[in-house]
Amino acid sequence: MPAMNMIEAINNALDTALERDPSVVIFGQDVGFFGGVFRATEGLQKKHGSARIFDAPIAEGGIVAVAVGMGAYGKRPVVEIQFADYIYPATDQLISEAARMRYRTGGEWWSPITVRSPYGGGIFGGQTHSQSPEGIFTHVAGLKTVIPSNPYDAKGLLISAIEDDDPVLFFEPKRLYNGPFDGYHDRPVRPWARHPDSEVPAGHYRIPLGEARIAREGSAVTVLAYGTMVHVALAAAAETEIDAEVIDLRTLMPLDLDRITASVKKTGRCVIVHEATKTCGFGAELAALVQEHCFFELEAPIERVTGWDTPYPHAFEWEYFPGPRRVGDALRRIVEI
Secondary structure, X not given: OOEOOHHHHHHHHHHHHHHHOOOEXXXXXXOOOOOOOOOOOOOHHHHHOOOOEEEOOOOHHHHHHHHHHHHHOOOEEEEEOOOHHHOHHHHHHHHHHHOOHHHHOOOOOOOOOEEEEEEOOOOOOHHHOOOOOHHHHHOOOOOEEEOOOOHHHHHHHHHHHHHOOOOEEEEEEHHHOOOOOOOOOOOOOOOHHHOHHHEOOOOOOOOOOOOOEEEEOOOOEEEEEOOHHHHHHHXXXXXXXXXXXXXXXXXXXXXXXXXXXXXXXXXXXXXXXXXXXXXXXXXXXXXXXXXXXXXXXXXOOOEEEEEOOOOOOOOOHHHHOOOHHHHHHHHHHHHOO
16 A cells, blocks of 8 residues: 555545546646646646646636536536635635535535645744634535545545535645644654555545544543644643543534544543634634533533634744644643643
């Protein structure tokens, strides 16, 4: 089984989808001849032709609007927004059109579109290349939101997203594109080739949307995380030697509430970790759900470790970015209660 990094796994997923389904098309900024700013679509136009993989103008609202129309008429568009920070001009099309198409037409029309976008920090991108807007879209009924943490999941989840009949936001943690990350910017990045989740089957496979995975089993505290923060949580648990159970959510909407509640009821404690700002971040929804469903099993207050309520800072990225130290402090506090 070949070892792949996340970029290679995403490229392979797109290639697989194009080969299996002639209705799949890919377009966005620089995704054709250039192969995307991170090379996620490299080689696909040459292999499948410029009628199926092509460049679009710098007009995110237009890109998604065209995808909505194509989806309604039988295509399965996969569009790339070059950075998640640039997705805001497309929110009207995503929220007012794509998310409501099936509901508004009583199931007569669908919006089977996938919107890929690199998101999150850790690459010194500053305020305009490091944002985590996932919480905005989890608020919208009709949209699905997916965030992988490793190459194996990235391929299986992306294929499921493309084959889904509803619109899917597929956010890719760019800090993980070339290797797993333990949360310290001064440590060398370990190559995916030595990571167990880098073994990616060459053919077609799916990971169902809405199924979380247990990244690390434990009994003292549950850590809920996704994307890059899964690796940070694992590093924090290892360094503190706390018996933490780390849940990789994988999809935020639909959410695997059964796996979350089963873990928290077992451990009695919960720490939530994400890069996005704290106020009204997705962690707030997770905390509310845990409180609603696990109130009598909780032995300590729920903790959130997040980014600050500020624009993403360039100079103080590694203070803003939730790292193993901040997560470890939260784990220690909660197990001592």
